[in-house]
Amino acid sequence: MTNTIDEIGKADVILITGSNTTENHPVLSSFVKRAVSLNGTKMIVVDPRRIKIATFADMWLRPNLGTDVAWINGLMHVIIKENLYDTEYVESRTEGFEELKQAVEKFTPDFVESITGIPGEQIEAAARMYAGAKAGSILYCMGITQHISGTDNVKSLANLAMLCGNVGIEGGGVNPLRGQNNVQGACDMGGLPNVFSGYQSVTDLAARQKMEEVWNVSDLPDQPGLKVTDMIPKAHDGSLKSLYIIGENPLVSDPDLNHAEKSIDNLKFLVVQDIFLTETAQKADVVLPSCCYAEKDGTFTNTDRRVQMVRKAVNPPGEAREDWKIICGIAARMGYEMNYENSEAIMKEIAQITPSYGGITYDRIRHEGIHWPCPNTEHPGTPILHIDRFTRGKGVLHAIDYIPPAETIDDEYPMYLTTGRLLFQYHTGTMTMKTVGLNEIAPESFVEMSPADAANHGLEDGSMAEIASRRGRISAKVKISLKAVDGTVFIPFHYAQAAANKLTHAALDPVSGIPELKVCAVKLTKAA
Amino acid sequence: MxxxxxxxxxxxxxxxxxxxxxxxxxxxxxxxxxxxxxxxxxxxxxxxxxxxxxxxxxxxxxxxxxxxxxxxxxxxxxSSKVIESRKMIIRLLLSSGNHNCAVRGSDGKDWTQFQLNVQQDDDSSELCPVWGDCRLQDLAYRYQVSGDQFPATETRYPMETVNPFIVRDFSRCINCGRCVQACNEVQVNKAISFGYRGAATKIIAAGDRPYADSDCVFCGECVQACPVGALVERDARYQYRQWEHEKVRTTCSYCGVGCQLYLHVKDNKVSKVTGVEDVAPNYGSLCVKGRFGFDFIHSQDRLKTPLIKKLGVFKEVSWDEALDFVAEKLSGIKAEHGSESIGVLASARVTNEENYIIQKFARGVLKTNNVDHCARL
Missing domain, CATH: 3.10.20.740 (Ubiquitin-like (UB roll))
Incomplete structure (x- = not known):
């Protein structure tokens, strides 16, 4: 997030899109609900499902799946045409306005309506509401990113925010809601193919030299490696021989599971390090038992970049070990000693070579976490990014055109499928499915559909439907719901028994490598 | 000023x-x-x-x-006027339900009968489930008040135990309304409100239905707000006694909000979870997963020893054997097929320190930048 969770209450207009906030970020959603219900903050929700947070909104806009660039360009078309943008901000803080203006020229409300299905007058009203904010906050999640146009979608939201002068101010911002406890930290620490910790590029000689010196190694590889979504096809074609997977269950969470499973089976050597024998671990040659969060010390970095303490409360079961100790044990056996007394000693090394974490010490975050960038131990941290300037100087307004999703409906597969999580389960369920009460409330997969779609397919609430895409088929219980809009069904991806990801499409965003998990074409039939 | x-x-x-x-x-x-x-x-x-x-x-x-x-x-x-008034309020509250902590008084026959009645209501021979962790009991001690001056009020509404997480014990409810505020003004789930009138007042969900049949999402904000024993975590009821537990502050391991929470630990086991109040980012609030979804920690299914698959079947092995084997295999593949033939998936589930070590290992030892994690999935 460019801004903090606390600042949600300081926005006067909130735009939420591609985030089922009350189910996926429940505590954060209460900041939104309080602002809207008790403080009169205005809210626009743009989402293909009539989710709970939409019931709190002043406006709910319903786009067709995968048409985000179109409606965002539509808002900007209206804002520019009606001269509602922040001319001073655009002038002093950004570049590329003329190109952007040209690019959104054709996205008239009528044209946008023809692509997105959102009535033109709603596009106009939403544009005026967002542009009218003193501080407008955009919150988004995987409904924006998990598309072949995911990068374009995010850039478009950034365009919209900069156009209205909403980046670098209190209560504003472009705020991705991170879905995993430490997905922010895993990125910050260099758990990515192109960067070391603190987003220092592996292609940067100075960065490599710094790491080589501190790590006491030589010949660090200088070309970006493979993204996870590239590793799977490489495993399939046999050029990737071995995978070492830590705390992840791709055989439920990856797109197009049948293909992913063949790829994993094709590996010469698979190591899985986890707390449970997951669907993925069962395929491994070696399984290494690790500690869960309650059994170790360390830090997580949350969605608003706040580095916070994790503390050991109980002993691990059996011989389970901290993940870092396991890795150090293997490194030593491969001829490289990594000796640390404890996790705090590792943080000292991180702070030494990671500018944005330079001022993070356990002592400082004992009571309350600090937002990075925090370059030194005198620095209070940075709750709001880009206040006076962007990292590169001026913010770029990108001219972006709309491209349709990779797979659209046709006569054979006439329904759209989108996927996501539920409040009462988490990701692939390895943790939540151990709590009886959660399973009691959310016991099994289902396919959520509108009353009309159910009637058209002769399906009754609670009956079994078969859902097929070009890549696979599953059976799931029918759940007729007013959340669903005609023509689009929803299936949660938690359940391995009826894995929604057997149906999903593995088409990737060319820049980020994210798969288009939020759109594919399916057909529904009554299960035999 | x-x-x-x-x-x-x-x-x-x-x-x-x-x-x-x-x-x-x-x-x-x-x-x-x-x-x-x-x-x-x-x-x-x-x-x-x-x-x-x-x-x-x-x-x-x-x-x-x-x-x-x-x-x-x-x-x-x-002032003495204030103290007299407070004492009267506390006396009345203590007599208003099954407040069977010792402070209620100990005047012989009535006390015994009262305890027996309460134990029957509770289906337990223990004292109040929040004994020692109750704001009303604290006040009774502070002002040296017992509740036996007035006859105990009959319990009007039965206990609700039909949901998996929260016991609603109306016999101990003092109608303070903190739960109603927690639900409507803090979490804004709007699931509960005051129902009925006068002495019949009751906190109700969805026109007086069980939580499970209402808009309740089991965030448990009401439980944390309840100053007495009217709302208690089902699994912690009678299992949890505050003085036997150590509180360890940590960060939730589900979504990216990073809620600060306390794990309440006894004998190496987490008994319950509460939100840390007055501190960002969550100021005491949690969701159903963070508050109630911690059984996985002590699950029997946890992996306890390293496993190596031999002829298609996992065999338990020592750490030395497992780590030797992994090091040997990775070294062999690196030598035969090159560093680029190995991929490492770090994890959005483990700590910063661990992710740092994982990428350091991939880059510095395996000599590959094929390191990524599940951020995209």
Whole structure:
């Protein structure tokens, strides 16, 4: 997030899109609900499902799946045409306005309506509401990113925010809601193919030299490696021989599971390090038992970049070990000693070579976490990014055109499928499915559909439907719901028994490598 | 600060900001006015009357949680009139239900019969499930009050135990309304409200239905807000006694919000989870997963030893054997097929320190940048 969770209450207009906030970020959603219900903050929700947070909104806009660039360009078309943008901000803080203006020229409300299905007058009203904010906050999640146009979608939201002068101010911002406890930290620490910790590029000689010196190694590889979504096809074609997977269950969470499973089976050597024998671990040659969060010390970095303490409360079961100790044990056996007394000693090394974490010490975050960038131990941290300037100087307004999703409906597969999580389960369920009460409330997969779609397919609430895409088929219980809009069904991806990801499409965003998990074409039939 | 904004509490002068309540000024100045119904961040209701204070020239005692501080106001927070009034309120509350802590009094026959009745209601031979962790009990001790001056009120509504997470024990509810505020003004789930009237008042969900049949999402904010034993975590009820537990503060391991929570630990086991109040980012709030979804920690299915697959079957092995084997295989593949033939998936589930070590290992030892994690999935 460019801004903090606390600042949600300081926005006067909130735009939420591609985030089922009350189910996926429940505590954060209460900041939104309080602002809207008790403080009169205005809210626009743009989402293909009539989710709970939409019931709190002043406006709910319903786009067709995968048409985000179109409606965002539509808002900007209206804002520019009606001269509602922040001319001073655009002038002093950004570049590329003329190109952007040209690019959104054709996205008239009528044209946008023809692509997105959102009535033109709603596009106009939403544009005026967002542009009218003193501080407008955009919150988004995987409904924006998990598309072949995911990068374009995010850039478009950034365009919209900069156009209205909403980046670098209190209560504003472009705020991705991170879905995993430490997905922010895993990125910050260099758990990515192109960067070391603190987003220092592996292609940067100075960065490599710094790491080589501190790590006491030589010949660090200088070309970006493979993204996870590239590793799977490489495993399939046999050029990737071995995978070492830590705390992840791709055989439920990856797109197009049948293909992913063949790829994993094709590996010469698979190591899985986890707390449970997951669907993925069962395929491994070696399984290494690790500690869960309650059994170790360390830090997580949350969605608003706040580095916070994790503390050991109980002993691990059996011989389970901290993940870092396991890795150090293997490194030593491969001829490289990594000796640390404890996790705090590792943080000292991180702070030494990671500018944005330079001022993070356990002592400082004992009571309350600090937002990075925090370059030194005198620095209070940075709750709001880009206040006076962007990292590169001026913010770029990108001219972006709309491209349709990779797979659209046709006569054979006439329904759209989108996927996501539920409040009462988490990701692939390895943790939540151990709590009886959660399973009691959310016991099994289902396919959520509108009353009309159910009637058209002769399906009754609670009956079994078969859902097929070009890549696979599953059976799931029918759940007729007013959340669903005609023509689009929803299936949660938690359940391995009826894995929604057997149906999903593995088409990737060319820049980020994210798969288009939020759109594919399916057909529904009554299960035999 | 203008000369007008001065208030005298217990003989000392304090500045206040216009709109601040007497309670807020007092708390800020380390003057302890007891409360039961007051919930920080929510609208004051003045419902419980425990926070009454004496204000010079006022006709009656004033509820400090709702009364704004006024210029030149002279306030006594522990005058004999205040104390008498508080004692009466506490006596009445103690007699209003199954408050079977020892403070209720011990006058022979009635006490025994009362305990027997309560134990039957509870289906347990233990004292109140929140004994030692109850704001009403605290007040009874502080003001040396017992509840046996008035006959115990009959329990009007049966206990609700039909959901997996929260026991609603109306026999211990003092109708302070903190749960209603927690639900409506903090989490804004709007699942519960006051129902019925007068002595029949009850906290109801969806027209007096069980939580499970209402808009309740089991965040448990109401449980954390309840000052007495009316709302208790089902699995912790009678298992959890505050004084036997150590509280360990940590960060939630589900979504990216990073809620601060306490793991309440006894004998190497987590018994319950509560939110850390007054600190960002969650200020005490949690969701159903963070508060109730911790059984996985002690699950029998946890991996306990390293495993190596031999002829298609996992065999338990020692750490030395497992690590030797992995090191040998990775070295072999690296030598035969090159570093680029190996991929490492770090994890959005483990700590920063661990992710750092994982990428250091991939880059520095395996010599590959094929390191990524599940951020995209």
């Amino acid at each position: 203008t000369a007008e904004n001065k208030i005298i509490i217990n003989g000392n002068e304090f500045d206040f900001d216009p709109g601040e309540t007497i309670l807020e000024v007092a708390r800020r100045s380390n003057i302890d006015i007891p409360t039961l119904c007051h919930l920080k961040g929510a609208t004051g209701t003045g419902a419980c009357r425990v926070c009454l204070v004496e204000v010079e020239r006022a006709r009656s005692l004033v509820a400090s949680c709702v009364a704004p501080a006024g210029n030149g106001m002279v306030v006594q927070t522990e």
